Amino acid sequence: MPVAIITGASKGLGRALAAGLAGRGWDLVVDARSAGPLEAAARELHETGVRVVALPGDVTDGGHRAALVAAAAELGGLDLLVNNASVLGAEPLVRLADHPLDGLRAALEVNVVAPLGLVQEALPLLRASSYLASYGGDIPYVGEIPYIRGADNAGAYDSHPYLSDVRNAGMYDSPPYVGTGGAILNISSDAAVEAYPTWGGYGAAKAALDQQSAVLAVEEPGLRVWWVDPGDMRTDLYAAAVPDDDDSGRPLPETVVPALLRLLDEAAVSGRYAAADLLAGAADPGGSR
Structure with missing residues (x-):
C-alpha cells in the first residue's frame, strides 16, 4: 500500500485529505499539536482498514519530524508528503504596522522552515518511491512529453531516463522532465500572491x-x-484569522480533496495549482499565478 505523511491532520483540510487517501487504501502517518483531536481522527481513519500512525507533536521540532519519517519507513516507505500544518502569526490578523515580530517568526518557522526540515528528512524515502510510476504509463504525466528522445528523435515517455537527462532537467532550455519518485504537496494560499490587508505576515510566509x-x-x-x-x-484557521467574518457560506475542506487527489491520479507535473482550477477541469500548473 502507498504511504503518506500528513501534518496538521486532526482537523480541516489535513483531516479531510487523510480520509480521502484512507478511502483509497493509503497507509498514513498523521500529526497535530493536540493529542486528543488527533487520536479521534486516527480512530476514524482506522475504521477504513488502513494502517494509521498518529504522532502528536510540533513540526518545528526536529525530533518530531524524524519520528514522522521513521514511522513511514516502518510502514514500508513514503510516497506522498503533505505539508499542511500552519499558523497565522497573529490571531486575529492585523495590519503589518501592528504585526508582532515574534508572530511573524512563528509563521515562518511553521510554514517555511518546518516543511523544508521535513522534506530534508524524507527525501531518501521519497526518492526511492515508485508509486507514481506504478500507473504503468496510462497517465504518467500531464503536459509536455518529458525530456527523453527515441531513436527517431520523437518524444516518448520513459520512466527510467538516462542520468544525463535527469541532470539537465529544469535547465532553462530543456523541456520539463517528469520523474517517477514520490510527491510533495505543500498547502499554500492565495495570500501568497495577492495583497490582502492584514494578511501580510501569513501571506509572506506562504509566498516563501x-x-x-x-x-x-x-x-x-x-x-x-x-x-x-x-x-x-x-x-478553524480562517475563523481565528477573521473572527468577525461570517464563514457559513464558505465551502468545507472536504470539497477541496478531489482537486488534490486529481494531482495524484494524473501524476501532475510539478508546479503551482489552484484547487478551483483543478475542480473545473484545468490541470496546468500556474493557474493561480
Missing part, C-alpha cells in the same frame, strides 16, 4: 513556501512537487 517549493521542484526533478492554493474554506 511557494518559492521554496519552486526551487525544490527544479533541484529534485525525480519528484513531483505541488504547491496548491486550496481557496476559501470553512476552517
Whole structure:
C-alpha cells in the first residue's frame, strides 16, 4: 500500500485529505499539536482498514519530524508528503504596522522552515518511491512529453531516463522532465500572491513556501512537487484569522480533496495549482499565478 505523511491532520483540510487517501487504501502517518483531536481522527481513519500512525507533536521540532519519517519507513516507505500544518502569526490578523515580530517568526518557522526540515528528512524515502510510476504509463504525466528522445528523435515517455537527462532537467532550455519518485504537496494560499490587508505576515510566509517549493521542484526533478492554493474554506484557521467574518457560506475542506487527489491520479507535473482550477477541469500548473 502507498504511504503518506500528513501534518496538521486532526482537523480541516489535513483531516479531510487523510480520509480521502484512507478511502483509497493509503497507509498514513498523521500529526497535530493536540493529542486528543488527533487520536479521534486516527480512530476514524482506522475504521477504513488502513494502517494509521498518529504522532502528536510540533513540526518545528526536529525530533518530531524524524519520528514522522521513521514511522513511514516502518510502514514500508513514503510516497506522498503533505505539508499542511500552519499558523497565522497573529490571531486575529492585523495590519503589518501592528504585526508582532515574534508572530511573524512563528509563521515562518511553521510554514517555511518546518516543511523544508521535513522534506530534508524524507527525501531518501521519497526518492526511492515508485508509486507514481506504478500507473504503468496510462497517465504518467500531464503536459509536455518529458525530456527523453527515441531513436527517431520523437518524444516518448520513459520512466527510467538516462542520468544525463535527469541532470539537465529544469535547465532553462530543456523541456520539463517528469520523474517517477514520490510527491510533495505543500498547502499554500492565495495570500501568497495577492495583497490582502492584514494578511501580510501569513501571506509572506506562504509566498516563501511557494518559492521554496519552486526551487525544490527544479533541484529534485525525480519528484513531483505541488504547491496548491486550496481557496476559501470553512476552517478553524480562517475563523481565528477573521473572527468577525461570517464563514457559513464558505465551502468545507472536504470539497477541496478531489482537486488534490486529481494531482495524484494524473501524476501532475510539478508546479503551482489552484484547487478551483483543478475542480473545473484545468490541470496546468500556474493557474493561480
